[in-house]
Amino acid sequence: MIKLETSVPGPKSLRILKGLKEKNGGWSISYPLVFSGKGEGPYCEDIDGNVFLDFGSQIASNPLGYNHPELLETIRSYSNRFPIKYAGQDFAVREHLKMIEEITDIAPRGFDSAFLINSGAEAVENAMKICMRKRPGTKFGISMEKGWHGRTLGALSLTNSNYVHKKGYMRLPTVRLPYNEDAAEHLERLLRTEASPDEIGFVMVEHVQGEGGYNIAPKKMVEELRRVTHQNGIPYIADEVQCGVGRTGRWWAFEHYGITPDIFTSAKALQVAAVVAPHRMFPHEAGAISSTWGGGQIIDMALGIRTIEIIKKDKLLSHNARLGHYMLRYLNDMKGITGQRGLGLMLAFDLPTARLRDNLIAECTARGLLLLGCGTKTIRLVPPYVAAKEDADKAFALIEAALRRVSVRGFTHHGAICDFVHCGKHHT
Ligand SMILES: Cc1ncc(COP(=O)(O)O)c(C=O)c1O
Numbered sequence: 001m002i003k004l005e006t007s008v009p010g011p012k013s014l015r016i017l018k019g020l021k022e023k024n025g026g027w028s029i030s031y032p033l034v035f036s037g038k039g040e041g042p043y044c045e046d047i048d049g050n051v052f053l054d055f056g057s058q059i060a061s062n063p064l065g066y067n068h069p070e071l072l073e074t075i076r077s078y079s080n081r082f083p084i085k086y087a088g089q090d091f092a093v094r095e096h097l098k099m100i101e102e103i104t105d106i107a108p109r110g111f112d113s114a115f116l117i118n119s120g121a122e123a124v125e126n127a128m129k130i131c132m133r134k135r136p137g138t139k140f141g142i143s144m145e146k147g148w149h150g151r152t153l154g155a156l157s158l159t160n161s162n163y164v165h166k167k168g169y170m171r172l173p174t175v176r177l178p179y180n181e182d183a184a185e186h187l188e189r190l191l192r193t194e195a196s197p198d199e200i201g202f203v204m205v206e207h208v209q210g211e212g213g214y215n216i217a218p219k220k221m222v223e224e225l226r227r228v229t230h231q232n233g234i235p236y237i238a239d240e241v242q243c244g245v246g247r248t249g250r251w252w253a254f255e256h257y258g259i260t261p262d263i264f265t266s267a268k269a270l271q272v273a274a275v276v277a278p279h280r281m282f283p284h285e286a287g288a289i290s291s292t293w294g295g296g297q298i299i300d301m302a303l304g305i306r307t308i309e310i311i312k313k314d315k316l317l318s319h320n321a322r323l324g325h326y327m328l329r330y331l332n333d334m335k336g337i338t339g340q341r342g343l344g345l346m347l348a349f350d351l352p353t354a355r356l357r358d359n360l361i362a363e364c365t366a367r368g369l370l371l372l373g374c375g376t377k378t379i380r381l382v383p384p385y386v387a388a389k390e391d392a393d394k395a396f397a398l399i400e401a402a403l404r405r406v407s408v409r410g411f412t413h414h415g416a417i418c419d420f421v422h423c424g425k426h427h428t
Contacts, residue, residue, distance in 0.1 A: 123267050383395070
């Protein structure tokens with residue numbers, strides 16, 4: 001149950017947030033609360049005793065919500081040992097193999113190998129490197145307009161979001177295709193006029209774009225792009241960092257399109273990051289790709305393994321598909337919003353302006369509901385897989401009430417919340 005004991009942020013949270021704002025070298029915290037570690041299911045408690053309903057799931061990285069009893073049990077089983085991180089690409093632990101077995105078990109047939117690493121961006125980075133190593137001499141990569149692939153320099157080169165993420169940083173050569181039904185035609189024209197297939201390192205696609213606006217790839221775009229890449233021997237990488245591990249109602253979003261990529265990435269919900277592909281795709285020279293912690297984060301891997309087991313045991317794929325349908329139907333009837341869309345528990349809608357979107361997020365936060373923005377004026381709904389229909393109803397009631405409030409002409413937020421959220425105050 002949502003419970004608000006103080007204004008948001010509460011005094012204890014405010015002290016820590018102010019300290020972080022002063023001292024955190026990469027300031028970007030935009031939610032006015034500090035997590036206490038307490039909470040249950042989709043509800044989390046801050047250090048001021050306020051309880052929030054979380055429909056952002058820590059940007060899709062917390063699929064089973066707060067304090068899932070089986071995940072707590074997994075953590076407890078490691079409480080009497082140290083270290084909990086090994087230099088896993090050089091020194092083996094059991095969990096490394098088990099995690100690879102679990103992820104390849106839920107991958108398409110033939111995807112029998114995986115490389116484990118620390119973050120989504122590193123998974124993307126390594127997928128790119130694996131493709132380059134396989135076909136030496138390629139000159140550029142291809143990604144999609146509005147794509148988001150992370151912030152390491154290779155991944156950032158593929159990312160096509162806000163300039164603030166790229167300003168001043170060097171890039172790898174990248175060509176972008178439109179994220180629509182014309183994509184394959186653009187690629188074919190490129191092949192006719194600019195480049196031979198062996199100059200193109202890979203094509204990277206999010207089948208549901210995350211940061212770019214929860215845009216769902218048109219079926220024709222994916223089918224045609226896959227056909228052209230296949231015919232020309234250009235590796236097709238699916239970036240499943242945000243949409244993978246069951247969120248869309250299937251294990252992988254590309255499954256909705258009846259295609260198989262050559263290689264795919266995973267992270268976030270998996271608790272570790274992975275590049276998954278048939279064994280022949282990976283470099284055979286030892287050390288061609290590696291990292292100190294990759295495959296050695298035993299608690300992360302144990303939690304990832306358990307997460308997959310729980311999704312299977314509790315039949316959460318069909319739950320996500322069902323709840324997603326219910327939520328999309330509700331959204332379609334909601335007034336004052338447009339562009340309602342969704343695949344499983346990856347749902348979104350647009351507001352008339354960015355200012356209204358940001359005000360809505362701030363107002364919902366103040367009322368105890370955590371939501372995320374994306375794109376230019378989009379709200380994404382990313383509930384944890386343990387959310388029930390009643391939680392969705394609660395979220396929708398709050399969104400509708402908050403929307404009525406922020407739609408009043410001249411509405412602005414006041415107080416400390418404005419220092420920690422992107423609310424209308426910051427727009428001109
Ligand atoms: C589709 C996609 N790829 C890659 C990344 C980068 O992941 P990370 O932030 O773990 O580096 C993200 C993160 O939001 C993502 O959504």
